[in-house]
Amino acid sequence: MTKNILVVGEFNQDGLSETTAELLTGASSLSSGGSVSIVLLGAGSQEKAQSSFSYGATKAYTIDNESFSEFLPDKWAIAVNDIYEKEKPDLILLEQSTVGRDLGPRLAFKLNSAVAMDCVSIESDDAGFKATRPCFGGNARATYSYSASPAVATVRAKSFEAKTQGNENGEVVQIDLAADSKVSVINREEVATEGLKLTDAPIVLCGGRGLGGPEGFDMIQELANVIGTDKAAIGSSRAACDLGWYPVANQVGLTGKVVNPDLYVGIAVSGASQHMAGCSGSKSIIAINKDPEANMFKSARWGIVGDYKEVVPALIEAIKSS
Amino acid sequence: MHFVICAKQIPDPDTPPSAFKIDETKNEVVPAPGISPVLSQFDGIAAEAALRIKEKVGDVKITVISLGKESAQAAIKQVLAMGADEGLLLEDDAFENGDHYTTALVLSEAIKKLGDVDAVFCGRQAADWDMGQVGLGIAQLLEMPCAIIGKDVDISDGKMTVQRVLLDGFETVEMPLPAVVTVSNELGEPRYPKLQQIMQAAKKTVNKWSLADFENLEATQVGEQGRKLKLEKLFIPASDSEVEIIEGESAQEQASALVSRLKDAKIL
Numbered sequence: 015m016t017k018n019i020l021v022v023g024e025f026n027q028d029g030l031s032e033t034t035a036e037l038l039t040g041a042s043s044l045s046s047g048g049s050v051s052i053v054l055l056g057a058g059s060q061e062k063a064q065s066s067f068s069y070g071a072t073k074a075y076t077i078d079n080e081s082f083s084e085f086l087p088d089k090w091a092i093a094v095n096d097i098y099e100k101e102k103p104d105l106i107l108l109e110q111s112t113v114g115r116d117l118g119p120r121l122a123f124k125l126n127s128a129v130a131m132d133c134v135s136i137e138s139d140d141a142g143f144k145a146t147r148p149c150f151g152g153n154a155r156a157t158y159s160y161s162a163s164p165a166v167a168t169v170r171a172k173s174f175e176a177k178t179q180g181n182e183n184g185e186v187v188q189i190d191l192a193a194d195s196k197v198s199v200i201n202r203e204e205v206a207t208e209g210l211k212l213t214d215a216p217i218v219l220c221g222g223r224g225l226g227g228p229e230g231f232d233m234i235q236e237l238a239n240v241i242g243t244d245k246a247a248i249g250s251s252r253a254a255c256d257l258g259w260y261p262v263a264n265q266v267g268l269t270g271k272v273v274n275p276d277l278y279v280g281i282a283v284s285g286a287s288q289h290m291a292g293c294s295g296s297k298s299i300i301a302i303n304k305d306p307e308a309n310m311f312k313s314a315r316w317g318i319v320g321d322y323k324e325v326v327p328a329l330i331e332a333i334k335s336s
Numbered sequence: 337m338h339f340v341i342c343a344k345q346i347p348d349p350d351t352p353p354s355a356f357k358i359d360e361t362k363n364e365v366v367p368a369p370g371i372s373p374v375l376s377q378f379d380g381i382a383a384e385a386a387l388r389i390k391e392k393v394g395d396v397k398i399t400v401i402s403l404g405k406e407s408a409q410a411a412i413k414q415v416l417a418m419g420a421d422e423g424l425l426l427e428d429d430a431f432e433n434g435d436h437y438t439t440a441l442v443l444s445e446a447i448k449k450l451g452d453v454d455a456v457f458c459g460r461q462a463a464d465w466d467m468g469q470v471g472l473g474i475a476q477l478l479e480m481p482c483a484i485i486g487k488d489v490d491i492s493d494g495k496m497t498v499q500r501v502l503l504d505g506f507e508t509v510e511m512p513l514p515a516v517v518t519v520s521n522e523l524g525e526p527r528y529p530k531l532q533q534i535m536q537a538a539k540k541t542v543n544k545w546s547l548a549d550f551e552n553l554e555a556t557q558v559g560e561q562g563r564k565l566k567l568e569k570l571f572i573p574a575s576d577s578e579v580e581i582i583e584g585e586s587a588q589e590q591a592s593a594l595v596s597r598l599k600d601a602k603i604l
C-alpha cells in the first residue's frame with residue numbers, strides 16, 4: 015500500500031541538515047511509491063528545497079520568508095498544520111532536534127493524533143506504521159503502532175542512511191502565510207563550536223564525575239591534543255555538567271547529545287543506562303574506571319581498571335611514542 | 337496566583353541495569369524487588385521551580401496533580417512535603433493503559449476544572465518512557481503558550497520568563513500567563529524536605545477525582561479505549577559486547593597494550 019509522507023526539514027547556510035537528508039531517504043522507502051514531500055520554513059528555503067529532490071522528495075512546500083527564519087514552535091506548528099491540510103500525509107517525520115522535540119508533540123495534539131519521540135526505526139506495512147524507540151533510560155525499547163492519523167514521529171540522527179536517488183527535479187510550492195507566536199524570544203546564545211563538532215568526531219573522549227574536578231578535563235584535553243583535535247572531541251556525563259565542570263552543550267546521553275563515533279572512551283564515567291543511551295551506537299567503546307564492576311565495562315570492547323590519573327598520562331605518553 | 341505541578345510516579349530510574357527486567361508476554365516492566373517507585377526526577381525539579389517563585393512573590397497556591405494508581409499518593413506527598421499546598425490524584429480503572437495523549441487530556445481537563453490556574457509546571461520528560469510530550473500536550477489542549485526544557489523560570493507582571501537549554505545553546509523566552517513550562521535538571525537540585533515538613537504533608541488535603549468527576553470526558557476518550565499509540569512490543573535490546581580487560585604490571589604497560597590494540601584496529 016502506498017503511503018504519503020511529509021518531512022519537516024531543517025537547513026542552515028550550507029544546505030539541508032544531514033538528518034533531514036536521512037529522513038527523506040527513509041521516507042522514500044517507507045512510502046512504497048507514495049508521495050514524499052518536505053516543508054522548509056524561513057528565508058532561503060526555496061533554494062535549499064532543490065537538494066531535497068535528490069534525496070527522494072517530489073514536492074517541497076516553502077515559506078521563503080524572513081518572518082519564519084526564527085524557530086518559534088507555536089508559529090511553525092500553524093505553518094506545518096496548514097501544509098498538512100493541503101497534503102494530508104499519512105506520516106509526518108521530524109528530527110529529534112531542538113525543533114522536533116518542541117514541534118512534534120504540538121503537531122500531534124493539534125491534529126488530534128499521536129507522536130512517538132526519539133525513534134530509532136520506523137517500519138511500514140499494510141496495517142500502518144510501527145515506530146521503535148528507546149525507553150526506561152535506554153534499558154529497553156518499545157515498538158508502537160498508531161490508531162490515529164497522521165502518525166507523527168521524531169527520529170534520531172543516523173537512524174536512516176542518506177542516499178541520493180538519482181532524481182533532481184520536483185515541484186516547489188511557495189506558501190504565503192502569516193502567523194503569530196504567543197512567545198517572544200528575548201535572547202538566544204549559540205554555544206560556539208570551534209573546530210570539530212562532538213556529533214561529527216570520529217573519537218569522543220568523555221569525562222565523568224570520577225574525575226573529581228574540572229582539572230580532570232584538562233588532562234582529557236591533553237589526550238585529545240595528542241590524538242589530534244581534528245579527530246577527537248570531548249564529551250561529559252551529566253553528573254560532570256551538573257557540577258559545572260564542563261559545558262552542558264557537551265553532555266552525552268539521553269537528555270544530552272547522541273554520538274556514534276568510531277571510538278568512545280569513557281573516563282571515570284560509571285556508564286549509567288541514561289548515559290549509554292547517548293553513546294551505545296559507537297563502533298568501539300573503551301572504559302577507564304577504577305571500579306571493575308562499573309556498568310561501562312559491560313558495553314565496552316576494551317577496558318582498563320585503574321585510576322584515570324595514572325592511566326590517562328600513560329596513554330598520552332604511549333600515543334606520543336608510538 | 338495558582339500553580340499546578342504535574343508529578344508522575346515511576347519505577348526508580350537508578351535501578352541497576354542488571355535488575356531491570358521485562359515481562360515480554362505482558363509488555364511490562366517487572367518491578368525490581370526491594371526498589372520502590374519514585375517521583376520522576378524532573379517533576380521534583382519542576383516543583384523546585386514553582387516553589388522558588390512562590391517564595392519570591394508570596395501569595396501563591398500550589399496544587400500537585402498526579403494521574404496514576406493509589407500508590408502515586410507517595411509522589412504527591414513528596415511534593416507536598418517540599419512545600420506544595422494541596423494534592424490531587426486522578427485515579428480510575430478507566431484511565432489505565434492509556435497513552436501520552438490520554439494522559440495529557442485528563443490532566444488538562446483537571447487543570448480546566450480547577451479553574452483559576454496561572455501556570456503549569458511539568459518535568460521535561462517522565463524518566464520511565466522518556467517521551468517528553470505531556471507538557472506540550474497540556475498546553476496545546478488548553479491553548480496556553482509553552483516553553484520546554486527550562487533551566488530558570490520566573491513569573492512577574494503576568495508574564496513567565498523561561499531560560500531554556502537548547503542542544504547548542506541557551507534561549508530566554510517570555511510568554512503571557514497562563515502558561516506551561518517543562519523543567520530540566522540544569523535548574524538545580526530539588527529541595528530536600530525536613531522531617532517536620534514530611535509530617536505536615538501528611539495532614540495536607542489530597543483530593544481524588546475519577547472519570548465521573550469530569551463532565552467533559554467519556555470513557556471512550558481515556559485510558560486504553562482512548563489511546564492512539566499502542567505498545568506492540570517492549571524488549572531489552574540484545575548486546576553482544578565482550579570486554580577485553582587490558583592487564584599489565586603498570587599503567588604504562590596497560591596504556592601501550594591498549595594503544596597497540598587501537599593501531600591494529602586502525603582506530604589510531
Ligand SMILES: Cc1cc2nc3c(=O)[nH]c(=O)nc-3n(C[C@H](O)[C@H](O)[C@H](O)COP(=O)(O)OP(=O)(O)OC[C@H]3O[C@@H](n4cnc5c(N)ncnc54)[C@H](O)[C@@H]3O)c2cc1C
Pocket residue numbers: 151221222223224225250251252253254265266267268269270271281282283284285286287288289292302303304305308320321322323349350377462463
Ligand atoms: C531521566 C534521566 C536522564 C539522564 N540523562 C543523562 C544524560 O543525558 N547523560 C548522562 O551522562 N547522565 C544522565 N543521567 C544521569 C545518570 O543516571 C548518571 O547519574 C550519570 O550519568 C552519572 O555520571 P557519572 O558516570 O559521571 O558519575 P558516577 O555515576 O558518579 O560515576 C563516576 C565513576 O567514576 C569512577 N571513578 C571515580 N574515581 C575514579 C578515578 N580516580 N579513576 C577512574 N575512575 C574513577 C567511579 O568508579 C564511577 O564509576 C540521567 C538520569 C535520569 C534519571
Ligand SMILES: Nc1ncnc2c1ncn2[C@@H]1O[C@H](COP(=O)(O)O)[C@@H](O)[C@H]1O
Pocket residue numbers: 341342343344345376378379382401402403404436439443457458459460461462463465466467468469470471
Ligand atoms: N501520569 C502523570 N501524572 C502527572 N503528570 C504527568 C503524568 N505523566 C506525565 N506527566 C507530566 O508530564 C511530564 C512529561 O511526561 P512525558 O511526556 O510522559 O515524558 C512529566 O515530567 C510530568 O510533569
